[in-house]
Amino acid sequence: MHYLQSIPLSFFKDYLKGQINCESAVLRSYGRTWSVKSRDRRFEDGWQDFARDHDLHVGDFLVFRYGGNMVFDVVVFDTSACQRQYPLLATQTQQTAKEIGKQHEKRTSTSVTLESPHFVSNLTLESMKSFRLNIPRKFARSNDLDRSCETVLVDEQGRSWMASIRLKDSDGQVYIGRGWRNICIGNSLGLKDCVKLELIGNGITPIFKLYKVASNSDAKKLPNCFGSNAGCSGGSTIILE
DNA sequence: GAATCAGCCCAGAGACTCTC
DNA sequence: GAGAGTCTCTGGGCTGATTC
Numbered sequence: 001m002h003y004l005q006s007i008p009l010s011f012f013k014d015y016l017k018g019q020i021n022c023e024s025a026v027l028r029s030y031g032r033t034w035s036v037k038s039r040d041r042r043f044e045d046g047w048q049d050f051a052r053d054h055d056l057h058v059g060d061f062l063v064f065r066y067g068g069n070m071v072f073d074v075v076v077f078d079t080s081a082c083q084r085q086y087p088l089l090a091t092q093t094q095q096t097a098k099e100i101g102k103q104h105e106k107r108t109s110t111s112v113t114l115e116s117p118h119f120v121s122n123l124t125l126e127s128m129k130s131f132r133l134n135i136p137r138k139f140a141r142s143n144d145l146d147r148s149c150e151t152v153l154v155d156e157q158g159r160s161w162m163a164s165i166r167l168k169d170s171d172g173q174v175y176i177g178r179g180w181r182n183i184c185i186g187n188s189l190g191l192k193d194c195v196k197l198e199l200i201g202n203g204i205t206p207i208f209k210l211y212k213v214a215s216n217s218d219a220k221k222l223p224n225c226f227g228s229n230a231g232c233s234g235g236s237t238i239i240l241e
Numbered sequence: 242g243a244a245t246c247a248g249c250c251c252a253g254a255g256a257c258t259c260t261c
Numbered sequence: 262g263a264g265a266g267t268c269t270c271t272g273g274g275c276t277g278a279t280t281c
Contacts (some may be wrong), residue, residue, distance in 0.1 A: 126248050131270080137245060149265055170274050207259070245280075250273105257268070 025070040031056065038070070050074075063152065063205065077201065117143050118198035120213060123184075129193050131181035135165070135197075140174040143199055145206060151176065152207045153197070155187055165206065187212060 025043065027034045027050055034053070036046030043050075054076050065073040117122075119139045127133055140146040146167055153161045153176075163179025187210070189195065194213050201207030 124247065129248090132272090134246065164270065164271090168273060171245085173273095181270075245278100247276105247278080249276080252273105253270105254267105255270080256278085258266085259264105259265105259266080261262105261264085 025072060027074050029074045029076070057069060063201075064209070065205065075201070077207070116198045116200055116209075118196055120194060120196045122197065123189055123191060123193045127180075127197050128184070131177075131184060131228040132166075133195075133197075135174040135176065137172065137174060143202055143206075145199075145202075146174050148170070150205050152201075152205060153179075153183055153201075153210045154207065155183070155210045156212065159186065161186065161210075181211065235240050 001204075025038045027043075029050075029101075032053075034046055034050040036050065037044045038044070050056075054077070056227060061079070063075045065075075069191050115138065119136050121133060121136075135145060135238050137146070145165060147165070148167045149165050151163050153163055155161065161179055161183045163176050163183065165174060166177045167174050183189070189212065196211040196213045198209040198211065199206060200209050
């Protein structure tokens with residue numbers, strides 16, 4: 001494995017302007033911290049420790065959330081786009097054994113018996129014209145998505161897309177706004193195409209897996225709905241604010 | 242009747258282009 | 262390079278149709 005991790009230029013320009021000369025950064029994960037050296041928009045010395053401790057492999061998907069002062073909260077997803085759990089790391093923190101047990105129980109039940117929440121939506125003329133995708137309100141409420149926030153969508157090719165979830169104060173409608181345009185273009189989505197969005201991560205930044213489940217004539221047979229299902233794929237690196 | 246959703250419309254911010 | 266004008270994108274208010 002090549003023990004370097006580069007920081008996207010756009011993020012570097014937008015968020016780290018005043019800290020170009022900082023040579024150290026802190027990565028936080030599961031209550032533990034790793035000190036890494038940063039040079040030329042890359043994490044270098046120390047990154048290998050982080051990668052080793054998290055057993056990172058090619059195709060793994062990392063979300064970096066910038067907390068200021070060169071501190072990044074990191075969440076790791078595997079090649080199936082499911083969030084990785086690190087019980088051993090957790091035990092090294094101040095988490096109680098009880099909390100860990102609950103976490104393990106949740107992880108086990110999620111991967112084996114429970115299915116990920118999802119909804120299916122037909123792309124209407126309006127959604128194509130204004131490039132937004134409505135999220136069913138019941139789905140939004142039941143998954144704590146009835147709020148304005150940033151989100152990440154991972155498509156079937158494993159590409160990741162930033163988008164924003166907006167809550168209309170006027171009527172409570174929730175939709176995916178900014179960023180949906182690029183997703184439509186990048187995935188060749190068109191009028192009457194049908195997509196399934198599976199919620200695979202529901203933290204401060206929700207993460208969806210995007211499936212194109214039908215197109216054109218087939219789409220009419222599929223009403224907008226939501227429920228649960230399993231299965232996903234993909235992997236890349238994202239850096240968030 | 243209330244809740245939900247799709248559609249229409251408008252305003253503001255930022256990006257882009259053109260001219261000087 | 263700076264400034265002005267135009268265009269594009271995005272967010273949000275409002276309304277009507279549909280569903281529960």
